[in-house]
Amino acid sequence: MGERTKTKFRRNSTPASRDERISTDTIRTMVNRPDTLADPPTKRRSPLKLLALIGPAFVAGAWQFGPGNLTTAVQAGGAYQYSLIWVIVVSTVLMIFLTDMSVRLGITAPVSLISSIKDNLGRATGVIAGGGVFLITLMFSVGNAVGSGLGLSMLFGGSPVMWTVICTIAVATLLLLRNVYRVIEKILVVIVALMAVAFIGSAFIANPDWVQAASGLLPTVPDGSWLLIIALVGTNFSINAAFYTSYGTKERGRTAADYRDVTLVDTIPGIIAPGVMTALVIVVASAVLGATGQAAPTIVALAGIFEPLAGPVGSTVFALGFFGAAFSSMIANATAGGTMLSDALGRGPSSNSLTAKLVSGSILAFGVIVTLIFQASPVQLIVVAQALTIFIAPILATLMIIMANRKSLMGTLRNKWWQNLVGVIGLVAVLALSIRLLMTFLAGS
Helix, strand or coil: CCHHHHHHHHHHCCCCCCCCCCCHHHHHHHHCCCCCCCCCCCCCCCHHHHHCCCCHHHHHHHHHCCHHHHHHHHHHHHHHHHHHHHHHHHHHHHHHHHHHHHHHHHHHCCCCHHHHHHHHHCHHHHHHHHHHHHHHHHHHHHHHHHHHHHHHHHHHCCCHHHHHHHHHHHHHHHHCCCCHHHHHHHHHHHHHHHHHHHHHHHHHHHCCCHHHHHHCCCCCCCCCCHHHHHHHHHHHCCHHHHHHHHHHHHHCCCCHHHHHHHHHHHHHHHHHHHHHHHHHHHHHHHHHHHHHCCCCCCHHHHHHHHHHHHHHHHHHHHHHHHHHHHHHHHHHHHHHHHHHHHHHCCCCCCCCCHHHHHHHHHHHHHHHHHHHHHCCCCHHHHHHHHHHHHHHHHHHHHHHHHHCCCHHHHHHHCCCHHHHHHHHHHHHHHHHHHHHHHHHHHHHC
């Protein structure tokens, strides 16, 4: 190589640190060049290519739509019939906006979201975010384990604990695969589609009063319903799941040119799907109450009341939907917790890293061990999980809003004023409900 060529190469090289590694700021500058954040091309994708974009938001939706979500929906329908459906609608809209921020962060950030937070806001902040998500997934693992076992027990009989062990082994085996995120994504998309069919079928079999159900879209707060509203918002406006979407987006290598199509075929339908299914569970519980006069405070009680009303086929369809919700949430919960704690510890932001696999395994092990000890999901553990959400969810929302407003990071995909407005509304709502729930805990202690 001639001297002139060498000089030209040095002149065009990216500035490096003394140890010759390219800095994160330099990578960010390269990633945020105008040509990489240009408007999407005008050429339209074929339907098959559009379907290939489906994935990360459906993984978030599968994590969001778990046993806790179903339980609160059943309680809402059994106690207040259709009157709290509006809570699901509002929560779903807010969830779409936060998930969209996470998608854009996954597109523009040169590194993972937690790594970007550590670079921009300090290492401690990133560690707190990743550690907080891990603790929440650890606590929620018990409900997912119990729910999966209960769902198969409803379908095939036998001990729910036995089925819990089998489901845990199945998920652990799945997590050992190479390129595990792509495999998990495909499985969860299929499960979400099957759940949608199951709950739509259950709703029509229950033969609800659809006019009365539509009246539930008008906001009302029945006496004594605040705690249930908080629970519905907490399970449907799942900031943890929204936060994790950036990881799936980066795993799939999404670019700014993909953003518009990703929004239309993945972000919006992926978040609307669990919202619609939750609303349908409320409808089924309300219809059962209207037809039998019996409230259904739990999933098992609803299935027991639903069988005489809908027959064995209807009951089986509902049980399939419940198992799908618990099992898919079990997979997503373990994967997300492992990936984000691994990232927070600086061990890699991928579900394929050894640390991520070990952490995911510990989450699954915690769920099954607690289930074996208590033979059920301990109430105190659920309370602890809710308490952690009080402190962690607002932090995650704040971090996403801050990062999505950094022009040097986001470029043309930086938050617009209306996106900030909806994001702040969601943050204020979560903070207000969290404070109310914390006051309730303190008053009861």
